[in-house]
Amino acid sequence: xxxxxxxxxxxxxxxxxxxxxxxxxxxxxxxxxxxxxxxxxxxxxxxxxxxxxxxxxxxxxxxxxxxxxxxxxxxxxxxxxxxxxxxxxxxxxxxxxxxxxxxxxxxxxxxxxxxxxxxxxxxxxxxxxxxxxxxxxxxxxxxxxxxxxxxxxxxxxxxxxxxxxxxxxxxxxxxxxxxxxxxxxxxxxxxxxxxxxxxxxxxxxxxxxxxxxxxxxxxxxxxxxxxxxxxxxxxxxxxxxxxxxxxxxxxxxxxxxxxxxxxxxxxxxxxxxxxxxxxxxxxxxxxxxxxxxxxxxxxxxxxxxxxxxxxxxxxxxxxxxxxxxxxxxxxxxxxxxxxxxxx
Amino acid sequence: xxxxxxxxxxxxxxxxxxxxxxxxxxxxxxxxxxxxxxxxxxxxxxxxxxxxxxxxxxxxxxxxxxxxxxxxxxxxxxxxxxxxxxxxxxxxxxxxxxxxxxxxxxxxxxxxxxxxxxxxxxxxxxxxxxxxxxxxxxxxxxxxxxxxxxxxxxxxxxxxxxxxxxxxxxxxxxxxxxxxxxxxxxxxxxxxxxxxxxxxxxxxxxxxxxxxxxxxxxxxxxxxxxxxxxxxxxxxxxxxxxxxxxxxxxxxxxxxxxxxxxxxxxxxxxxxxxxxxxxxxxxxxxxxxxxxxxxxxxxxxxxxxxxxxxxxxxxxxxxxxxxxxxxxxxxxxxxxxxxxxxx
DNA sequence: TTGTAGGCGTTATCAA
DNA sequence: TTGATAACGCCTACAA
Numbered sequence: 150x151x152x153x154x155x156x157x158x159x160x161x162x163x164x165x166x167x168x169x170x171x172x173x174x175x176x177x178x179x180x181x182x183x184x185x186x187x188x189x190x191x192x193x194x195x196x197x198x199x200x201x202x203x204x205x206x207x208x209x210x211x212x213x214x215x216x217x218x219x220x221x222x223x224x225x226x227x228x229x230x231x232x233x234x235x236x237x238x239x240x241x242x243x244x245x246x247x248x249x250x251x252x253x254x255x256x257x258x259x260x261x262x263x264x265x266x267x268x269x270x271x272x273x274x275x276x277x278x279x280x281x282x283x284x285x286x287x288x289x290x291x292x293x294x295x296x297x298x299x300x301x302x303x304x305x306x307x308x309x310x311x312x313x314x315x316x317x318x319x320x321x322x323x324x325x326x327x328x329x330x331x332x333x334x335x336x337x338x339x340x341x342x343x344x345x346x347x348x349x350x351x352x353x354x355x356x357x358x359x360x361x362x363x364x365x366x367x368x369x370x371x372x373x374x375x376x377x378x379x380x381x382x383x384x385x386x387x388x389x390x391x392x393x394x395x396x397x398x399x400x401x402x403x404x405x406x407x408x409x410x411x412x413x414x415x416x417x418x419x420x421x422x423x424x425x426x427x428x429x430x431x432x433x434x435x436x437x438x439x440x441x442x443x444x445x446x447x448x449x450x451x452x453x454x455x456x457x458x459x460x461x462x463x464x465x466x467x468x469x470x471x472x473x474x475x476x477x478x479x480x481x482x483x484x485x486x487x488x489x490x491x492x
Numbered sequence: 493x494x495x496x497x498x499x500x501x502x503x504x505x506x507x508x509x510x511x512x513x514x515x516x517x518x519x520x521x522x523x524x525x526x527x528x529x530x531x532x533x534x535x536x537x538x539x540x541x542x543x544x545x546x547x548x549x550x551x552x553x554x555x556x557x558x559x560x561x562x563x564x565x566x567x568x569x570x571x572x573x574x575x576x577x578x579x580x581x582x583x584x585x586x587x588x589x590x591x592x593x594x595x596x597x598x599x600x601x602x603x604x605x606x607x608x609x610x611x612x613x614x615x616x617x618x619x620x621x622x623x624x625x626x627x628x629x630x631x632x633x634x635x636x637x638x639x640x641x642x643x644x645x646x647x648x649x650x651x652x653x654x655x656x657x658x659x660x661x662x663x664x665x666x667x668x669x670x671x672x673x674x675x676x677x678x679x680x681x682x683x684x685x686x687x688x689x690x691x692x693x694x695x696x697x698x699x700x701x702x703x704x705x706x707x708x709x710x711x712x713x714x715x716x717x718x719x720x721x722x723x724x725x726x727x728x729x730x731x732x733x734x735x736x737x738x739x740x741x742x743x744x745x746x747x748x749x750x751x752x753x754x755x756x757x758x759x760x761x762x763x764x765x766x767x768x769x770x771x772x773x774x775x776x777x778x779x780x781x782x783x784x785x786x787x788x789x790x791x792x793x794x795x796x797x798x799x800x801x802x803x804x805x806x807x808x809x810x811x812x813x814x815x816x817x818x819x820x821x822x823x824x825x826x827x828x829x830x831x832x833x834x835x
Numbered sequence: 836t837t838g839t840a841g842g843c844g845t846t847a848t849c850a851a
Numbered sequence: 852t853t854g855a856t857a858a859c860g861c862c863t864a865c866a867a
Contacts, residue, residue: 151610153844164854169846177852196610200552201844203543204859211591224577225777230567237563241594246604246613248554248591251584261589267494267539269860270589408781415783434568438751440758440783496860507838512862522836544860547843612844838867844859851854 152193161189172197203269208465211246212236212458213271215262215285217278218255227405227433228450229277232299235454236275243462245272259284266294273465275457279303279311279345295468297461299453301345310464312456312475314448316346319479320353320400323428323446326481327398328361331490332426336369336387336396338410340403347372350402350430369396373406384413397490398426404433407443407486422488432482441485448479495536504532515540546612554589555579555804556614558605558628560621561598570748570776571793572620575642578797579618586805588615602627609637616808618800622646622654622688638811640804642796644688653807655799655818657791659689662822663696663743666771666789669824670741671704674833675769679712679730679739681753683746690715693745693773712739716749727756740833741769747776750786750829765831775825784828791822 154172158165163182170178171186189195203209214236216223223229233247240247248271252258262285265271274289279300289296290309298311327335337354339347351370358365371383387396401407407429414421421427421441429436432447456475464470497515501508506525513521514529532538546552557579559566566572576590583590591614595601605628608614617632622643632639633652641654670678680697682690694713701708714726730739744750750772757764764770764784772779775790799818807813 151612151844155844165844166846166855167853169844170853173846179852182852196606198844199607199611199613200543200546201612201859202846204547204843204861205845205847207859209543220580221577224573224580226573230569230572234564234567237567237592237594238596241596241600246591246594246608248589249580251580251589253581253584257584263539264542265589268542269494269544270542408778412781412783435751435778438755440755494860497862498860508861509839509863510837513837516862520836525837541860544843545862547845548860548862550843836867839865841862841864843862846858848857849855851852 152195156193157189157195160193161186208272210244211248211271212240212461213248213250213265213274215250215274215276219253231450232454235451236458239455239458245462273461275461281343295464297457299457303345308472310460310472312453314477314479316349317353319446320350321357323400324354324357327428332398333363334396335398335400338383338399338401339372342372347402354400381413384410388417400428402430404429404431404436404445408439411439421486426487428487444484444487445482446479447482449477452477495538499536500532500538503536504529552615553587554591554614555583555801556591556593556608556617558593558617558619562596574793575797578794579801582798582801588805616804618804624686638807640800642800646688651815653803653815655796657820657822659692660696662789663693664700666743667697667700670771675741676706677739678741678743681726681742681744682715685715690745697743724756727753731760743771745773747772747774747779747788751782754782764829769830771830787827787830788825789822790825792820795820
């Protein structure tokens with residue numbers, strides 16, 4: 150079929166093992182035979198068979214990517230392409246390939262992970278999410294299989310290598326930004342409150358209010374999913390408050406939601422930022438394409454991915470690496486959805 | 493290390509080959525031993541090793557995904573997540589996994605493909621693009637390696653299995669839609685004119701003009717890349733035309749570009765659709781999130797992906813399948829960026 | 836119906 | 852510095 154190490158060996162008049170050593174660039178092979186073997190390889194158009202190599206080595210140079218619950222939804226999230234870019238870059242630098250776990254629901258994905266792991270298809274795994282009570286996480290820990298998480302583990306963060314933003318600080322900074330331009334009635338519009346990110350950003354929000362001596366009103370806190378329509382109901386409810394209680398600014402924990410919010414506001418005939426300011430999170434590609442362009446907390450999604458695959462490869466190659474937490478910095482990109490409050 | 497077929501064999505008091513046959517559910521194995529073996533498997537927590545199986549079978553159950561030139565840019569394209577979803581679904585139905593070719597430039601990707609293919613990492617490949625003079629395409633054809641293309645091959649479409657929209661028809665329909673609501677000066681804002689899609693949609697546009705007896709003005713045709721800022725210059729140039737020559741409608745071949753166009757127009761103080769109508773292509777997620785929501789030609793991106801992986805698997809499993817062209821239907825989603833022309 | 840043995844293409848150990 | 856040879860875990864004639 151394909152040209153193998155044996156064919157090369159014959160052509161070069163050496164043993165297969167010698168060819169193997171040439172491939173590995175083993176220093177104890179004479180330059181002369183190296184050259185000879187390499188010539189033969191070129192002539193025959195030899196390429197090593199990864200599968201055979203994997204079997205012999207017990208290592209595949211492949212990283213598995215695990216998406217949360219339903220991949221479908223996750224793929225839609227503008228977070229995904231960018232984090233994938235980062236993962237890709239980190240993997241590519243070390244000659245690793247990326248493989249996706251396929252599946253439409255949690256059960257599917259769980260089985261996919263088990264197959265990947267036990268089937269020896271991948272050397273390690275990146276979890277692209279963090280959630281409470283995760284079977285996959287427990288499974289990987291039990292088997293002591295190398296993995297890295299993007300986001301903050303719900304528990305035992307010190308025994309799980311993970312890369313994450315300081316989301317408390319990010320929530321704090323965003324809120325302080327609004328306070329700094331004069332806002333006092335600030336509402337928090339967050340995603341699924343089972344996600345650690347949401348909880349943390351909310352915490353930062355509260356801290357900033359406290360520090361500024363502003364009251365925290367639970368009714369100023371709404372949780373919606375990250376999906377598109379999410380925002381609508383939440384916003385309407387807030388905007389129906391009497392004028393002197395209505396928030397003058399919104400902190401929205403996801404750009405996609407912000408888009409929804411923007412549309413809802415426009416339907417309610419409210420102008421951003423004149424009537425109400427918005428600060429958003431993630432700073433994905435289209436944050437600057439909306440009208441008005443969104444002030445958003447850039448969380449360096451690319452770097453999140455890049456660090457994740459780099460760290461994972463480190464773990465795979467040195468199984469005794471201690472667990473790390475990598476904190477990726479964030480910074481606010483001020484655009485045109487925020488403005489000094491009108492008194 | 494891990495539990496293998498041999499361990500199971502011992503535990504069940506049979507030969508390894510018997511275990512192997514049980515896994516394959518070979519009918520010539522007695523029910524009794526099947527049960528016995530399966531029990532042993534469960535007890536030991538056996539999972540077949542994919543790598544070993546791949547080596548023995550010469551088949552990996554993995555599909556390689558090849559992105560155009562720079563993956564980075566492609567990942568950003570909102571086309572990508574949806575097509576990936578489709579690919580994922582098609583692959584998952586047949587228990588195939590997806591692997592990405594990593595690389596940042598054409599050279600990188602080419603090498604990645606060669607490694608994947610010669611390295612026996614994948615059973616087949618999906619090309620997520622179609623372009624002129626493609627090394628990767630030639631390479632795959634030369635080696636007679638199973639692949640499927642999304643988009644229309646630049647040449648020899650009858651000897652390449654591909655899944656695509658009828659883009660000429662789509663361009664035609666979109667243009668006719670505008671003509672149908674009274675527009676006569678319609679400009680074509682297209683992406684990279686080396687891409688087959690662009691060329692075809694342009695062709696459809698011309699045909700529709702012709703059919704309606706409207707003149708085709710080359711200056712009404714602008715080509716920009718699919719990138720965000722793309723639109724700006726092109727649009728300004730058009731809008732600087734004297735009022736009675738200025739187009740009243742734009743046909744923009746990509747939603748992302750449309751977003752850019754929308755912003756540019758808003759900077760020029762032109763209102764959509766009152767001052768100018770826009771019909772867009774692809775109908776990606778955020779088409780309805782823009783302001784105004786875009787009238788867009790839905791090209792069924794999901795199905796494009798789904799068909800691609802399904803077809804590929806068919807080819808992989810029956811090497812003698814004849815080449816197909818799968819045409820995925822499109823339809824216009826009318827939203828609020830198009831309006832009857834003001835006379 | 837089941838077992839034996841060789842092979843898939845590498846790598847790694849041990850001799851030479 | 853190189854060559855035999857035995858793994859790696861599974862599949863599949865061929866034999867029994």
